[in-house]
Amino acid sequence: MKCSDSTEMLMKLKNGLKKKNQALNTDNYGHDMASVQALQRKHEGFERDLAALGDKVNSLGETAQRLIQSHPEAVDDIQEKCTELNTAWSSLVGRADQRKDKLGNSHDLQRFLSDFRDLMSWINGIRGLVSSEELAKDVTGAEALLERHQEHRTEIDARIGTFQAFEQFGQQLLVQGHYASPEIKQRLEALDLERADLEKAWVQRRMMLDQCLEFQLFSRDCEQAENRIAARETFLASDDKGDSLDSVEALIKKHEDFDKAINVQEEKIAALQSFANQLIGADHYAKPEIFIRRNEVLDRWRRLKTQMIEKRSKLGESQTLQQFSRDVDEIEAWISEKLQTATDESYKDPTNIQLSKLLSKHQKHQAFEAELHANADRIRGVIDTGDTLIQRGACAGSEDAVKVRLGALDEQWQFLVNKSAEKSQKLKEANKQH
Known part of the structure; x- marks a missing residue:
């Protein structure tokens, strides 16, 4: 190859390197993943062009070595131009590598930013839910x-x-x-x-x-407690005090079963109160409402127990009244029976004039009087019970009727006692007369 041809080739190559250098004069490394990837693909094409250009540089270097052999007089000039070309080529390759690295860094940044945006979007979404x-x-x-x-x-x-x-x-x-x-x-x-x-x-x-679950559990417990209280309030609201001793005792037995149920419920109410206090002490968001609900249930529970005591007292009074009524019935029947004996005047029959018969009748009457004496305290006790019922107002509104019965009972008793005394006196007189 002639030296002039080599010079022309060198000039073209230098122009090519210059254009490639100019192509690298940009600070655009992409603003998102798509643009970065597009620039990377473009740079890959640029590197392929550089590879072809590098082959030409190498080929021109070999030609320069041959020219040095054939034109020793131009050694200095050829070497200078070769050095200039190699320097330009090395600079171009270095800049290309730098751009490739920067594009890689830009790709890493865009990938990092893309992941950041995805994670931030996910955080915002899940935070909206929670x-x-x-x-x-x-x-x-x-x-x-x-x-x-x-x-x-x-x-x-x-x-x-x-x-x-x-x-x-x-x-x-x-x-x-x-x-x-x-x-x-x-x-x-x-x-x-x-x-x-x-x-x-x-x-x-x-x-x-x-806290929401705790509050709903508390509310459910309150509702269940109030339902149980309401059922027991219905029982206590009944005015039935029994119309006989047996019916009263049946009601008392029922009330005792009720009392046992109340004692069982007492533990649940205590647990409810403890739970409410715990929530209030923990500064629950529904503390005011819990405070009110707790007090409502406890107040209603206290009223229920008061009603229960009153109901039991009334049943006790009714039991006493019915027992009194039964006792009066029994005593009246007993007095009526004894009056038949006390008013019996068979001793006046002439057939009973014999001394032995009079003595026998007198002894029987003495036993009769002893029986009356033995029952005097029982009768007095029934009368005292009736007086107490009247004084306490525990006669279920029938105080006047009780007074009438007491009066009648006392009259019957006195009448019996008097009749017995008269008969005793007459028997004594008959014995003395005989």
Whole structure:
């Protein structure tokens, strides 16, 4: 090859290198993943062109060596031009490599930013779910909300690996001295803050849902307690005090069973009160309402127990009244029976004039009088009981009737006593006369 031809080839090659250098004079490394990938593909084409251009540079270098052999007088000029060409080529290759590295760094940054946006979008979405203010109105609904909230926890935990990979990638870029290190560091810190806020929001929501379930459980317990109280209030509201001793005793037996049920319920009421105090002490969000509901149930419970005592007292009074009535009936029947004996004047019959018969009748009457004397305290006790019932107003509104019966009973008793005394006196006189 002639020296002139080599010179022309060198000039074309230098122009080609110059154009390629100009192509590298740009600061555009892409603003998103798509543009970065497009620039990388373009740079790959640029590198293929450089490879072809490099072959020409190598070929021209070989030609220069041959020219040095054939034209020793132009050695200095040829070597100078070769050095100039190699320097330009090395510079171009270096700049191309630098751009490739920067495009790679830009790709890493856009990938980092894309992952950051995806994670932030996910955080915002899940935070909207865990920050809901929805509260249940019953136990079933509260349990359903808690179950759904726990599902969010599972989803958050499932993302831990993704967040760790993202952080490792960011730290790797920082260690490599990435040109966007300040922005990367800022994004890492921002994501940490958002994750912390998400965790805080989840915990706060869990506490709220736990309190919601506790409140619904408390409300259910209150409702059940009030239903049981209402059922017992209905029992106590009855005015039935029995119309006989047997019916009163049956009511008392029923009331004793009721009393046992009340004692069992007492433990549940105490547990309800303790639960309410615990919620109030824990500064529950529904503390005012819990305070009111607790007091309503406790007040109603105290009224129920007061009513129970009053009912038991009334049944006791009714039992005493019915027992009194039965005792009066029995005594009246007994007096009526004894009056037949006391008013018996068969001793006046002439057939009874014999001394032995009179003595026998007198002895029988003495036994009769002893029996009357033995029953005097019983009769006095029944009369005293009646007086007490009247004084206490425990006659179920029949005080006047009780007074009449007491008066009649006392008259019958006195009449019996008098008749017995008259008969005794007459028997004594008959014996003396005989």
